[in-house]
Structures are given as structure tokens and as C-alpha cells.
Amino acid sequence: MKGISGRETRGLPLGALIPCVDNTGAKMISLIDVKALHTVAKRIPAAGVGDMFIASVKKGTPEMRSKVVYAVVVRQRRPYRRADGTMIEFEDNAAVLVTPDGEVRGSEIKGPVAREAAERWPRIAAISSTIV
Template identity: 45%
Template sequence: MKPISAKVTRGITVGTILKVADNSKAKLAKVISVVGYKGVKRRYARAGVADMVSVSIIDGDLSLVGKVMKAVIIRQRKEYRRKDGTRIKFEDNACVIIKDEKTGTPAGTIIRGPVAREVVERWPEIGKIASIII
């Protein structure tokens, strides 16, 4: 994964329920693991904006419910700091389901709501279909 230019506070843990912001027929997803997380024994893995996580779909199309997929976090409620000193926070926790881990190709074609700039730095494929980048 590419580095990003902000010091992102990791505000999403294992068990957090995320809103799925694309049109991939899933509505809600539960975080089950963080890809690439290396931590202390018995500590919950944590993720922030632009991190890849494994999610289990808990609401949406019946063919998707219960499936385990990869997703990228595009918004988080916990505020984080950018290099220029500004602090950013969103009103919800949201993710985008991806098809390919290497390139980050999204499963949907439209992303509803804003996307953090750090996500576009790390995952340019998501930035191509984003309508608003903050």
C-alpha cells in the first residue's frame, strides 16, 4: 500500500459496523479483520481512513449477506489531523467494497457521499468514481 500524507487516528476496530457507500447491493458491513495489521496479542485490530479491511456483509441483497469481502474505509467519525494542521471528521463510518486487492478496483460504479483525500492518494481507482473528494 502507498503511504498517505496525514496522521490518521485509527477510529475503527474489529466489530464496527460500516455503511457501504457504493452501489454494490450491500448496505451494512461488519469489520472482521484489518489487512496488514500487526499488533499486540489480544488487542483489537484498528483501522482508519484509507485502510483495507475484511468485512462480513450483514444487510443488503440476500445473495451477499454472510459473505466475506475486502473493503476500503472512506469515512470515519473519529477526527484525524492533516499535515497543514486541519482536522477532518465525517458524520458516519463508511466503506467501499473492492474486487481486486492489488489495484483497489471498486465493486460498484457510484460512491454516495464524500471521500477523504487520503483514500484517493492510496487508492486512485476509488478516486475515479468518487463524486466529492474532501
């Protein structure tokens, strides 16, 4: 995992239901906690593009349901500013399941992946079809 420059807008708060866009069998995951989040005391944790978080699988195959997994946000609907000053937003939220070390659990990703997530997680960039 590489560090990211600048401040990003975190658009997915605790408890958010996020579609999983890989082929691991999970369809919908719920955000439990954000890894490596250093923030103000008693502030509700939120995840943004490129953040790793802990999630619970809410919908999916029977062997995946109710498992606690790690995931990375690859798209978010809330607009955020890039380093060059442009604002970007996607039409949906999306996440990809990963191992605690950052290895992708699936073998393909449906839809585009944000450049911030691809730069921070090289294994996600390797299997993504489109990087925006």
C-alpha cells in the same frame, strides 16, 4: 495502493458495523480484520481512513448477505489530523467494497470521500463524486 505519511487515528475497531456507500448491493458490513496492520501484540485491530479491511456483509441483497468481502474506509466520524495540521471528521462512517487488488466493485460512491483514501486508492478517486 500507495503508502500514507504520518500517523492516523483509527476510529473503527473490530466488529464495527459500517454502512457501505457504493452500489454493489451491500448495505451494512461488519469489520473482521484489518489488512497490513502492524501493531502491538493483543491490541484489538482498528481501521482508519484509507485502510483496507476484511468484512462480512450483514445487510444487503440476498446474494450479498453473509459474504466475506474486502472493503476500504472512505469516511470516519472520529476526528483525525491531516499533515497540514487541520483536524477533520465526517458525520458518518462509510466504506466501499473492493477486490483484493484494490479495484472498486461498484460503479458509483454516494457522498464525499476523504482525501487520504482517494490518494491511497486511485480507483476510488476515479469514481468518487466529491473528495474532501
